[in-house]
Amino acid sequence: GESVGLHLPTLSVQEGDNSIINCAYSNSASDYFIWYKQESGKGPQFIIDIRSNMDKRQGQRVTVLLNKTVKHLSLQIAATQPGDSAVYFCAEAGDAGGTSYGKLTFGQGTILTVHP
Amino acid sequence: DADVTQTPRNRITKTGKRIMLECSQTKGHDRMYWYRQDPGLGLQLIYYSFDVKDINKGEISDGYSVSRQAQAKFSLSLESAIPNQTALYFCATSDHMPGTGAKNEQFFGPGTRLTVL
Numbered sequence: 001g002e003s004v005g006l007h008l009p010t011l012s013v014q015e016g017d018n019s020i021i022n023c024a025y026s027n028s029a030s031d032y033f034i035w036y037k038q039e040s041g042k043g044p045q046f047i048i049d050i051r052s053n054m055d056k057r058q059g060q061r062v063t064v065l066l067n068k069t070v071k072h073l074s075l076q077i078a079a080t081q082p083g084d085s086a087v088y089f090c091a092e093a094g095d096a097g098g099t100s101y102g103k104l105t106f107g108q109g110t111i112l113t114v115h116p
Numbered sequence: 117d118a119d120v121t122q123t124p125r126n127r128i129t130k131t132g133k134r135i136m137l138e139c140s141q142t143k144g145h146d147r148m149y150w151y152r153q154d155p156g157l158g159l160q161l162i163y164y165s166f167d168v169k170d171i172n173k174g175e176i177s178d179g180y181s182v183s184r185q186a187q188a189k190f191s192l193s194l195e196s197a198i199p200n201q202t203a204l205y206f207c208a209t210s211d212h213m214p215g216t217g218a219k220n221e222q223f224f225g226p227g228t229r230l231t232v233l
Contacts, residue, residue, distance in 0.1 A: 009156075034221060034222075041226075041227075042226060042227070043120075043206050043208075043224030043225050043226050043227050044159070044206070044224045045224070046221050046222075046223070049221060089158055089159070103149075103161060103164060103174070104161070104222060105161075106151075106158035106159040106160075107158050108156070108157060108158050109156075109157070109158050
């Protein structure tokens with residue numbers, strides 16, 4: 001069945017370092033992937049997304065990489081700052097036109113802690 | 117003003133009580149969702165609605181019901197609350213953009229923390 005999971009539940013980095021958060025998914029029909037950031041006491045906030053026809057997408061200080069061969073997704077944060085400390089979730093959506101289209105399946109989450 | 121609002125933000129109730137959590141959005145989106153989040157876990161989909169006349173069960177719908185009163189409003193009810201329904205509940209919305217290029221980004225409310233004693 002569909003599942004999205006994360007390799008590491010926690011990640012601690014020093015301010016200024018680059019962070020890499022990983023995610024594995026099992027549904028080969030997944031068409032769309034999103035990374036969300038959730039700060040304490042708040043709802044998840046969109047960071048970046050990528051479609052299955054892409055391998056890489058860059059945003060401001062963030063890059064998402066998609067490896068469809070091994071069903072792996074990663075989020076890279078450059079020059080990590082204390083304000084980046086949060087829980088990061090990957091989520092996947094089923095294939096467009098399929099019955100799961102429009103629904104997101106979330107992974108467990110990774111807690112990122114950035115030390116000054 | 118927040119685009120997706122949830123009321124109440126916090127609620128403590130007793131086992132067996134009926135509870136309603138409300139969600140309103142000003143984004144004009146057709147699609148609305150209710151998720152549950154437990155400590156150390158990701159979000160699990162309870163119910164979702166793709167338009168006013170559409171209601172669908174998610175992964176964990178047992179013990180919950182929903183009502184889509186209008187495009188902008190989607191409420192979640194616990195008919196008889198039990199302690200293992202203690203969790204953080206999130207409402208989300210997304211736009212309907214048909215076609216293979218459509219995005220599925222969902223916009224989340226601030227959450228409702230529910231405690232069932």
